[in-house]
Amino acid sequence: MVRSVQWDRVAIYLVSIENGPSVLIKDKRPHLIGARATIERVTRDNGSIFYRFPE
Secondary structure (H helix, E strand, O other): OEEEEEEEOEEEEEEEOOOOOEEEEEEOOOOOOOOOOOOEEEEOOOOOEEEEOOO
């Protein structure tokens, strides 16, 4: 669920993961606060993990 948003050219969303922590996601597309959102967990070649909204 999208909990909050901060906007400065690119929005930074605070998203709650069901039964888990919250994560920050940068995205240029608008998402409604309170809306359920699908996110993807991505692992880079160097082992770092980040989350994003699917394309």
